Amino acid sequence: MSYPRLKNWLDERYDLTDVKKFAKSKLIPEHRYDLLYYTGGITLFLFVLQFITGMLLAMYYVPHIDHAYESIIEIVTKINLGWFFRSLHHWGAQLTILFLFIHLFGTLLVKAYRKPREMVWITGFILLIISIFFGLSGYLLLWDERAFAAVRVATGGAGALPVFGGFIKAFLRGGMDVTGDTIVRFYAFHVSILPLLSLLMIGLHVLLVQYHGVSVPRSEIKDPQPTVPFFPNVFYKDMIIWLIVLGVVVTLAVLAPPEIGIKADPLAPPPANIKPEWYFLMVLETLKLFPGTIFGLNGETIAIICVVVGISFLFLIPFFDRKANRGEESTVFTVIAVIYVVYFVVMTAVGFLS
Amino acid sequence: MKLKYSLITRRTFLNTLFGGWLFAFFSGAFYTLMKFAFPTLGKEPDFVVLDRKDFSDIPNNSVKPFAWGGALGLYFKKEDGSVAALKGVCTHMECNVAYKPEEKKFYCACHQGWFDETGRNIAGPPPKPLEVFDVTEDGDKLIIARKGVKVELPKA
Numbered sequence A: 001m002s003y004p005r006l007k008n009w010l011d012e013r014y015d016l017t018d019v020k021k022f023a024k025s026k027l028i029p030e031h032r033y034d035l036l037y038y039t040g041g042i043t044l045f046l047f048v049l050q051f052i053t054g055m056l057l058a059m060y061y062v063p064h065i066d067h068a069y070e071s072i073i074e075i076v077t078k079i080n081l082g083w084f085f086r087s088l089h090h091w092g093a094q095l096t097i098l099f100l101f102i103h104l105f106g107t108l109l110v111k112a113y114r115k116p117r118e119m120v121w122i123t124g125f126i127l128l129i130i131s132i133f134f135g136l137s138g139y140l141l142l143w144d145e146r147a148f149a150a151v152r153v154a155t156g157g158a159g160a161l162p163v164f165g166g167f168i169k170a171f172l173r174g175g176m177d178v179t180g181d182t183i184v185r186f187y188a189f190h191v192s193i194l195p196l197l198s199l200l201m202i203g204l205h206v207l208l209v210q211y212h213g214v215s216v217p218r219s220e221i222k223d224p225q226p227t228v229p230f231f232p233n234v235f236y237k238d239m240i241i242w243l244i245v246l247g248v249v250v251t252l253a254v255l256a257p258p259e260i261g262i263k264a265d266p267l268a269p270p271p272a273n274i275k276p277e278w279y280f281l282m283v284l285e286t287l288k289l290f291p292g293t294i295f296g297l298n299g300e301t302i303a304i305i306c307v308v309v310g311i312s313f314l315f316l317i318p319f320f321d322r323k324a325n326r327g328e329e330s331t332v333f334t335v336i337a338v339i340y341v342v343y344f345v346v347m348t349a350v351g352f353l354s
Numbered sequence B: 001m002k003l004k005y006s007l008i009t010r011r012t013f014l015n016t017l018f019g020g021w022l023f024a025f026f027s028g029a030f031y032t033l034m035k036f037a038f039p040t041l042g043k044e045p046d047f048v049v050l051d052r053k054d055f056s057d058i059p060n061n062s063v064k065p066f067a068w069g070g071a072l073g074l075y076f077k078k079e080d081g082s083v084a085a086l087k088g089v090c091t092h093m094e095c096n097v098a099y100k101p102e103e104k105k106f107y108c109a110c111h112q113g114w115f116d117e118t119g120r121n122i123a124g125p126p127p128k129p130l131e132v133f134d135v136t137e138d139g140d141k142l143i144i145a146r147k148g149v150k151v152e153l154p155k156a
Helices: A004-013 A017-025 A034-058 A068-077 A082-109 A118-140 A145-159 A165-173 A180-212 A230-255 A278-289 A299-315 A331-353 B010-037 B052-056
Strands: A027-029 A227-229 B047-051 B062-068 B071-077 B083-087 B098-100 B105-108 B113-115 B121-123 B132-138 B141-145
Touching: A017 A230, A027 A034, A027 A230, A034 A082, A034 A180, A034 A230, A034 B010, A068 A082, A082 A118, A082 A230, A082 A278, A082 A331, A082 B010, A118 A145, A118 A180, A118 A299, A145 A165, A145 A278, A165 A180, A227 A230, A278 A299, A278 A331, B047 B052, B047 B062, B052 B062, B052 B141, B071 B141
Parallel strands: none
Antiparallel strands: A027 A227, B047 B141, B062 B071, B071 B083, B083 B132, B098 B105, B105 B113, B113 B121, B132 B141
C-alpha cells in the first residue's frame, strides 16, 4: 500500500529521512533470553487497554458515598456491555500488575539494571508503585465491604511508619478514617493524578530504553552480536503477542467477571476469610511473621520498616551492585535476586492458599 | 483452471487480507466501545403516569409542570377549562418555555420565541410547533402520552 500524495505532502513539510533511517536501522539483539524483551511491550499494551476501558467507565461512575456502589451495580446491570467493560478493566488491571512483576523480576535476574541503565530501572520501579496504588485506589471505588477493609488496612499500615506515618495516613484518607471523602480523593488519584504521573513515567521509561538500547545479559554478549531488525520482525511479534494477551484478558473478562460484595458499612465487621488483592498478600504474610511486641517496641512498626527497607533496597539495587556495573560477574546479587523472586512467589502462594 | 496472468500479486492479496482483517478487528472493537459509551438510559419516555388529583384543581388559564423523562412537560388548563399537555421545550435551541397568562402565549426567553395556545410557533426563531401530548384520565391516574403511542400500563 502506498499513498504518494500523502507522502509528498509530508515530504514537502517535514524532513523524515532521520525517522526512516532510524526505523530501518533499529536492531534488537537476539539471544537465549530475548523473550524477556516482550514483557515490557505487553505491560505497555495493557496500560493502553486500562486507559481506554477506564475512560469509558468514568463516563458512568459516580464518586459519591451514596451512589458509588449503586452506580457500579447500574453499570453491570443496565448499561450496554457494562458488565463486560468493568470485567475487562478488572482483569486488565490484574494482568498489568502480573506482567509488571514478571518484567521486573526478569530485569532483575538478567541484571539489565546495571550501568548505564540505572534510571530505566528507577522509572520502571516507580511505575510499579504507581500501578499498585492504581490497583488500591481503583478497588476502593467499588465501595463494597472488602474494598473498605482493604483500604483501611493499607492506609492504616502506612500510618504505622514512624514520624511521617500519621501524615501519610491522613493525606491518603482525606480525614481520620475511611469515609466518603476517601472515595472522592481516591477517585482523583485514580482518574487524574496517577494517569498523568504514569504517562510521564512511561514516556520517560520508553525514551530511556530507546536512548540506551535494550540491555544484553552479560553471558550473552558476543562479538559480533546477532541481531534482528525491529521493523518489521520484532514489531510484528510484539503485535502477535498483544493480540494473544488481549484474547486472554477478554476470555477472563467474559468467563470470570469479578464479584461485587455487600455495600460497605463502616460499622460492620469485615466478612470472614477476607483477603486483599494477590499483590498485597506477600506484604500481609510478612506482617504476620512478626509478633506484637519486639523488645518492648511495637511489632507492626518494625515489620513495616522491614518491608520498606526490603523494597527500598530493591529500588536502589543498581547502585549497590558495583560488580555488575563494572561488567564483572556478580554472584552475590544473583543470589539476592533469586531470594527476592522466591520470597515473593512463596509468600504470595502461602497467602493465597492459607 | 489456471490463469496465465494474475490480476493481483501474492503480496497485494496478502496485504488486502491482513489489512481487511485489521479493519474488521478495529471496527468491531470500536463498535463495542461506542455501544458502551452511548447512553443506554435516560431516553425520552413514550408516556408518563401522573396523579390526577395533583393536576385537577389548577385554575383556568394556567400551567403546571411535570417531568417528561428528564425534560419539562406542561399540563395546561385553558381559559375555557379544556386541558392539554405539551412538551415545554422550545423547538429552536431547547430552552424551557414559560406560559404568559395575560397574553395566552408560551414564551421562550432565550431567543424571544412565541407559541400560541395550541403550541404553534407564531413569532421569533422557533422552526416548529411545541410537541403536544395526548391526555387521558384513567381513574385516579392521569396519563400523558406521545401522540399515536398505545399506552400499556403494567398490571398491578
